[in-house]
Amino acid sequence: MTRVTIAVPTFNGARFLSETLASLRSQTLPPADLVVLDDASSDDSAAVAASMPEVRVIRSAERRGLAANWNAALALCETPYLVLAHQDDVYEPRFAETLVAALEAHPRAAAAHCKASTIDEHGRPFTHPAGLYKERFWPRDAAIVEREPAAELAILRQGNYVIAPSAILRMSIVRQLGPFDTRYAFVTDWEYWLRASLAGHTLVGVVERLVRFRRHEATATRDSERSLRRYEEELELLLSLPAPTSLRPLENNLLADFVARLAAGDRAGAAALLRFGHERIARFRYSTLMRFALHGGRAAGRLLALAQAAYLRTLAARPIRA
Numbered sequence: 408m409t410r411v412t413i414a415v416p417t418f419n420g421a422r423f424l425s426e427t428l429a430s431l432r433s434q435t436l437p438p439a440d441l442v443v444l445d446d447a448s449s450d451d452s453a454a455v456a457a458s459m460p461e462v463r464v465i466r467s468a469e470r471r472g473l474a475a476n477w478n479a480a481l482a483l484c485e486t487p488y489l490v491l492a493h494q495d496d497v498y499e500p501r502f503a504e505t506l507v508a509a510l511e512a513h514p515r516a517a518a519a520h521c522k523a524s525t526i527d528e529h530g531r532p533f534t535h536p537a538g539l540y541k542e543r544f545w546p547r548d549a550a551i552v553e554r555e556p557a558a559e560l561a562i563l564r565q566g567n568y569v570i571a572p573s574a575i576l577r578m579s580i581v582r583q584l585g586p587f588d589t590r591y592a593f594v595t596d597w598e599y600w601l602r603a604s605l606a607g608h609t610l611v612g613v614v615e616r617l618v619r620f621r622r623h624e625a626t627a628t629r630d631s632e633r634s635l636r637r638y639e640e641e642l643e644l645l646l647s648l649p650a651p652t653s654l655r656p657l658e659n660n661l662l663a664d665f666v667a668r669l670a671a672g673d674r675a676g677a678a679a680l681l682r683f684g685h686e687r688i689a690r691f692r693y694s695t696l697m698r699f700a701l702h703g704g705r706a707a708g709r710l711l712a713l714a715q716a717a718y719l720r721t722l723a724a725r726p727i728r729a
Contacts, residue, residue, distance in 0.1 A: 410439070410487050410488055410507060411436065411438050411439065411486055411487075411488040411489070411490060411503050411575065412438060412439055412440045412441075412442070412483075412484045412485070412486045412488070412489050412490070413434075413438040413440070413441050413442070413489075413490040413492055413503070414440075414442050414443075414444060414480035414483070414484070414489065414490065414491055414492065415427065415428065415431070415441075415442070415443045415444070415456075415492045415493075415494055416444045416446065416473070416476040416477055416479075416480055416491060416494070417443050417444065417445050417446065417448060417452045417456070417494045418445075418446040418447075418448055418452070418470070418473075418476070418494075419448045419449060419450045419452060420448070420450075420452050420494030420495060421448070421450040421451040421452045421454075421455045422495070423494065423495035423496075423621065424443075424452055424455045424456060424494050424495075425455050425458075425459065426497060426530075427492065427493070427494055427495060427496060427497065427498070428441070428443070428455075428456065428459045428462055429459070430497045430498040430499075430500075431492060432459070432460070432461060432462070433500050434498070434500060434501075434502060434503045434504065435500050435501050435503070435504045436503040436504035436507060438490075439485075439486050440463065440483075440484075440485075440486070441461055441462050441463065442462070442463040442464070442465060442480075442483065443456035443462060443463070443464045443465070444465050444467070444476050444480055445464060445466040445467065446467050446470055446471055446472070446473075446476045447466070447467050447468065447469050447470045447471075452494070453466050465479075465483075467479075472589065472592060473592050473595060474586075474587040474588060474589040474590075474591060474592065474595045475589050477491055477587045477595065478586040478587055478589070481576075481578075481581060481586060481587075484578055486578070487577065487578055487579065488507055488510060488575050488576065488577060488578065489575065489576045489578055489581070490503065490574070490575050490576075491571070491572070491574070491576070492572055493571070493572035493620075493621075495621045495623070496572045496618055496619060496620055496621050497526070497530070497618070497619040497621070498617065498618055498619075499616075499617045499618065499619075501617065502521070502573075502617040502618060505521070505613055505615065505617060506519040506520070506521060506573075506575040506613060506617070507519075507575060509551060509611050509613050510575060510577055510611065512611075513551075513553050513609065513611040515553075515609045516553060516577060516608065516609045516610055516611040517576070517580040517581070517584065517603040517608040517609070517610060518569075518574045518575060518576050518577060518600070518603070518610055518611075519574070519575050519610070519611045519612070519613060520569045520570065520573045520574040520575070520610065520611075520612055520613070521570075521573045521612065521613040521614070521615055521616065521617045521618060522545065522570075522573070522612075522613070522614055522615065522616045522617075523538075523570045523572075523573055523616055523617070523618040523619065523620040524616045524618075524619050524620065525538045525619075525620050525621075525622055526619045526620070526621050526622075527621070527622065527623060528621065528623040530619075530621075532619075534716075536663050536715060536716065536719055537663070538620075539716070539719035539720060539722070539723050540566065540659070540663075540719055540722065540723075541566070541568040541570070542722075542723035542726075543723050543725065543726050543727055544562055544565075544566070544568035544726070544727060545568070545612065545614060545726060546726050547726055549614065550613070550614050550615070551611060551612065551613055551614065552611070552612045552614070553609050553610070553612070554609065554610075555609070556604045556605075556606075556607050556608060556609055557604075559600075559604045559609060559610055560601065560604040560605060563597070563600055563601050563604060564645075564648065564653060564656075565653075565655065565656060565727070566659070567594070567596070567597035567600065567656075569596065569597075569600050569610065569612075570618065570620055571595075571596040572618055572620065573617065573618045573620075574596070580603070580608055583606070584602055584603060584606060584608075587599060590643075591640050591644070592636060592640070593636060593637040593640050593641075594637075594640045594641055594644045597644065598644055601644075601648065605649075635679065635680075635683055637660070638657060638660070638661060638680075638683055638687075641656065641657045641660065642654070642657055642687060642688075645657060654688055655692075657688065658684065658688060658691065658692055658693060661680050661683065661684050661693070662693045662696075662697070662715075663715065664680055665677050665680045665681065665693075665697055665700075666700075666708055666711045666712050666715055667712070668680065668708070669700060669701065669704070669705065669707065669708025669711070670705060670708035670709045670711070670712045671705075671708070672704075672705045672708075674701065674704060674705075677697075677700075677701060677708070678701060680697070681697045681698065681701060684697070
């Protein structure tokens with residue numbers, strides 16, 4: 408019996424959608440339902456999805472946003488497990504089979520997730536700073552990891568290492584936890600993993616790389632970073648957690664984005680990040696470094712990018728312990 412629904416919440420995702428759907432149709436564990444939830448796209452997303460065999464399309468008449476579209480997927484799911492696939496990623500054939508098996512072997516887990524490789528808009532693999540940082544949250548000596556809820560919470564307080572499109576949700580626990588929080592457009596998944604851990608549930612991680620996670624300029628993540636909405640949400644979420652509260656994940660993300668913008672010649676964008684950190688975070692650790700780098704311009708940004716990559720490789724080689 409097929410036990411998984413795969414939903415692809417979509418907004419203006421026509422460019423990569425056919426490749427994503429082809430990879431999902433090629434799963435060794437075929438889904439009971441493969442459905443695209445089109446969030447009132449202005450491009451050809453719905454038409455692309457409708458042209459694919461075995462794909463059901465549900466189109467919203469008006470834009471409802473990421474969290475509400477994810478919640479629509481929760482509402483339609485009639486199987487024990489649900490994938491919220493991203494519209495521009497590529498899934499290895501054994502993705503669903505492997506993660507469903509992990510969930511069935513770990514009945515306390517609210518979700519199973521896996522490592523991912525990073526690809527660019529042309530499908531070429533590359534190393535991204537965020538990917539390097541996430542590596543340190545994985546143990547080096549285990550193929551599957553399930554931490555106790557308190558230990559998982561301690562890890563998640565240090566950053567969201569769970570790659571959202573790699574997760575398969577257990578619907579029986581989802582119904583206990585409730586829907587995604589529609590206040591959020593960027594930290595939606597992070598808030599959910601924290602909520603699950605606080606409620607006493609686990610996450611089970613599969614070390615195998617079963618998703619090719621695509622990073623490109625048109626993603627919702629990049630839009631949130633450019634508008635600073637990402638950082639507003641991270642600040643609100645971290646301050647909502649039970650004490651002790653550390654803003655270090657937010658500070659690290661601000662610095663990484665600052666370095667990328669400065670290295671690309673976006674001095675105004677880098678300055679906006681420095682201003683956000685200085686104004687919104689008490690004793691912001693990177694104020695002095697970022698202020699001096701800003702005076703150095705693009706050359707300083709490139710030097711910092713090299714130093715950052717070396718540092719993150721060192722961190723990735725030394726997994727943290729909860």
